[in-house]
Amino acid sequence: MPVTAEPPSVAPDIVRETDTQSKESLDPGYLVVCWDDPVNLMDYVTHVFQRVFGWKKDKAEIHMMEVHTKGKSVLARETMERAEFYVHELQKYQLHATLEPGE
8 A cells, every 4th residue: 555645734924913013103204285375376276286186176175275374284194205296296386385294
């Protein structure tokens, strides 16, 4: 009679992490801020927000009014690369936009 060997049993090395990071240690991201300027019309700013962020008109108007009445609006909190992308897109439309570290 031939002897048959059992195939080896291979189990993955699974290590369960028991230490978790606190919320404070997470990357706070970067803020995309649009500032008021005396040049661009409110309808134009609303249009740009819709175009760049894909927002509906209502949301774009809320942020536009915040820019108009308060002088600035935080439009997004993103990773550095994504926030830089949004700032450059807004600047292409001649809006005054900056990138700030999140808090």
